[in-house]
Amino acid sequence: MGTRSPLLLQATPLNAVRGEGVWLHDADGRRHLDFTAGIGVTSTGHCHPRVVAAIQAQAADLIHGQVTTVMHPRLDELSDALCRLLPHTGSVFVSNSGSEAVESAVRLARHAMGRPNIIAFQGGFHGRSIGAASLTTSKLAVRAGLQPLMGGVVFAPFPYAYRYGWSEDETVEFCLAELDYILATTTAPSETAAIIIEPVLGEGGYVPVPDAFMAGLRERCDRHDFLLIADEVQTGVGRTGRMWGMDHSGVRADVVITAKGLASGMPLSAIAATPDLMAAGFPGSQGGTYGGNPVACAAAVATLQVIEEEGLVANSASRGDQLIAGCRELATRHGVIADVRGRGLMIGLELRGDRDHSAGEVVQAVRMAAAEAGLLTLPCGASGQVLRVIPPLVVSEAEVSLGLELLDEAFTKVSAG
Template sequence: MTKQTWLDPTRPVPDLGTALPGPKARAVLKSDVAITSPSLPRAYPMVPVRGAGAAIEDIDGNLFLDCNAGIAVNSTGHAHPAVVEAVRRQAESLLHYSASDFYLPIYSQMCHALADTAPMSGPVRVFLSNSGAEAVEGAMKLVRHATGRSGIIAFFGAFHGRSYGAMTLTASKAKYHKGFGPLLPGVHHVPYAGFMPERDDPDADRWYTVEYLREVLFRYQVDPHEIAAIFVEPIQGEGGYIVPPPGWMKALHRLCREYGILLVADEVQSGMGRTGRMWAIEHTGVEPDVLITAKGLASGLPLGGFMARAELMESWSAGAHGSTYGGSPLPCAAGLATIDVIRREDLLTNAARRGDQLIAGLTALRHRHPQTVIDVRGLGLMIGVQFRDGSTAEKVQAACFQRGLLVLEAGEDVIRMSPPLVITAEQVDTALALFSAAVAEVAYV
């Protein structure tokens, strides 16, 4: 993998030189709290200024090992030279011109590159946005327009974003809805694969959601022929990094085909190689009708999008949907470089191997602390560690930060491990050692 320039290769990662937060970080915190919206849900007092690979440095010069990758965004690591160079070249020629009204060459190049990764057979078309939430909103418009139906199904535990339509689909925490009603009409929530009453019975797990749809939702609330689409995360992200049981997605897909319902895979967090394949739904053998992406798509620049079977996208005409900044030249340059790096450096293989290494180490940790660590689950570098309660997870997260390891909570009692796809075997060993020490500290308090 290409080396970074500023980071001394002899310097250990992590390397902490001050108490956390340091003096310069405290000054930033004071300035921040005086002016920014209090709606921003900060996890801990991390004040980053530069990064390289899986290392990130704060304003006081403390060096951290990053195992959250900016919430699964920096897929190729921080400031990958190929991505930086692509952005630099593009910035020198054209910063912006709207692809919604004009023909940007790099926009269609990015669409072709993304379409080449599509987990659907047959032709697809692509729309580019600024973010995951915007992509979700666009996909919601598309499925309603293409089907002539208004109903949409999402899942308890799901997170699809914070704009109004996306927020309506979201059901990972009640606080995301509090005070914002009325929400978008026509959206129904059902149990996700992870919320099963009979976890020891794989057949019950596999069919519970489908039976709920048939016997409850479609019987008492809405006719299935009024449902345009089911929006599903192949692995739930904010809901707690929940991996559905084998066969569950296929059962859901069969139900969709039975009633002419479109299947929309929200891969904002699970996509771009995070699970060891480009898209998490590839692990299930199911082809979605629409796929939504963002986060890791441009290694940190704001770029999202959705791709759909061509006949669906061709159902709407000029002006039905657009975006002033979506697919702007700089993010597209970063997106093209990101896809190239993922392929050229074989980051899918690295994600799978380093994920196996992490899961093995975390499973051993669970066996050492069975009263504290309840579950370890995931695919590739999308791994959740579930604790006995939310307070314990929060304490472990804080203890990791004090040791120079950056992790992030998910759901009510889970810590996610979602490092950059470039993380090395040695860095995984370091992360496991630091995480284990943090868990031990909390377990014995």
């Protein structure tokens, strides 16, 4: 009998056999409140009936319409729908995963700009393929033992105010000054193709980018004439209470990367940019066997319709307000909670360790206690010191309240030892 590779680590002990809305069911018939959303993927909840119907109908018509061989109507529908949501773009290229879309964005930036270097941020996560891992510093597991990684990547400090122990304004000022220093000492603007940033630092610890920092990046991209790439793989499609994480600052990126919540769990990713920028790339340099397959595109078109028609972006904002307020209230009673932050339904609780346990160990203990009580959560941060809660965007007020009760129980159990 085959066994699962030990390369695969799992954040919860659950063996899931069925999903419905915010709930996962195990083989023993027990249900679990899923505040992981499959790492931010099941935007419309597990197996939303309209997404299921779209997948079933498309599977009966055409499963594989290979996009470097033929066109298919679902790809056109998806491109239209995405460009309506990103009106400053106009052109879409599709692939399967977030990592692949990040690679596409880097390939496009280097080709279109004719320059080699990419500036990424400390703590950023952009994927596990070698190119995407080269832009990633969220934790050592993604990079260790893989050198030499792709060259031409320069890291700048991310405005993680809690980590620095400064106010947000001080942190933004410092990080923008360091970025200018990097442009004066390490990568000349004339050698720099793009800056890539997640609107909310994801795997690195759930830290929203302050609006002033995003505006500072846009100003430098314009002044020096390089591209701003927004990695919206985790923040996009309503996750942060706006359709795009960038919408909080009002700053527009030249290239937007989306995946995860886009197709409710079918593998699909995309980059969007202006037709002129896409045309400045290298024709035929991008493609793949499966990217943009009709079934995944049908799921994405249905997902975007459900998000619009069921008002899920507004739900993300209001349920996010409820959840973050509830987590802040927990912080008043549980001393291990050091910082609560986030946007919409992308919320992180940074914990503190004690004399005997690191913060990462406390997060793990709380998460396991929560899982036993029926609530699934995830860790993030360089040492797993942040407990993250990311329910599907369909989560109800009662489900948020229940999640908070279960979290409260878990913190109480852990502090009782």
